[in-house]
Amino acid sequence: ESLHLSRDGRHFLGITRNGAVFRTSTDTGATETLFKGRPKKTGKHVRFVDNDTRILSVVTGDRGGNRDSDTLELWNLNPVRLEKSVTVDFLVNHIATDADGRLLAVAGNDWNLRIFETAGLTVAHQFRAHDQAITAAAFHPTLPVLATGSRDLHVKVWDYRTGALLDHFLGARQEVLSVAFSPSGKLLAAGSADKTTRVWSVAGLAPGAP
Numbered sequence: 001e002s003l004h005l006s007r008d009g010r011h012f013l014g015i016t017r018n019g020a021v022f023r024t025s026t027d028t029g030a031t032e033t034l035f036k037g038r039p040k041k042t043g044k045h046v047r048f049v050d051n052d053t054r055i056l057s058v059v060t061g062d063r064g065g066n067r068d069s070d071t072l073e074l075w076n077l078n079p080v081r082l083e084k085s086v087t088v089d090f091l092v093n094h095i096a097t098d099a100d101g102r103l104l105a106v107a108g109n110d111w112n113l114r115i116f117e118t119a120g121l122t123v124a125h126q127f128r129a130h131d132q133a134i135t136a137a138a139f140h141p142t143l144p145v146l147a148t149g150s151r152d153l154h155v156k157v158w159d160y161r162t163g164a165l166l167d168h169f170l171g172a173r174q175e176v177l178s179v180a181f182s183p184s185g186k187l188l189a190a191g192s193a194d195k196t197t198r199v200w201s202v203a204g205l206a207p208g209a210p
Helices: none
Strands: 003-005 011-015 021-024 032-037 041-049 056-063 070-077 078-088 090-099 103-108 112-119 123-127 135-140 147-152 153-161 164-169 176-183 187-192 197-203
Touching: 003 041, 011 041, 021 112, 032 070, 041 176, 056 090, 103 135, 112 147, 147 176, 147 187, 153 187, 153 197
Parallel strands: 090 135, 135 176
Antiparallel strands: 003 011, 011 021, 021 032, 041 056, 056 070, 070 078, 090 103, 103 112, 112 123, 135 147, 147 153, 153 164, 176 187, 187 197
């Protein structure tokens, strides 16, 4: 999650170990530092959100000796300024955004999946998704559906509005590291630490009314 491409493909974001975020032009290769790193902070994840007008970064800091907490930071790009930060009492293993970056899926080491509205960093939906830490998440391109992967070796597909389990896959021999839907949304792929990628058909997904 240290790199993320903008929707128009013109820039990508990166985050350094000390939490500094940079933006690089894919046309020219020119790089600018949007904001510098901070003492006692470790950069983990970064994403364009809200139609590429904002940035969401995740940093870990030693909060009073508690290393089991991360901070979500929402940055405006024009001009660059911190709009809001929220500290959570779990470690963030993975983040994913929906098509326009208005929803943020946060996969935690506490087995819970949380869907944030990026505009205010407020939790819209939350439910327990796995029996071990969640390590991967991906939104469906058109439906209110999210896929997750975990150290429990399971890949699950959810209606994130209700927490209803729509489908469930096994096969990985080690923890699931990544999940992704195809552009059509009819296929779901998962990569695991056992150095394999598995692909399933999910063409029949039918989330119900919220």
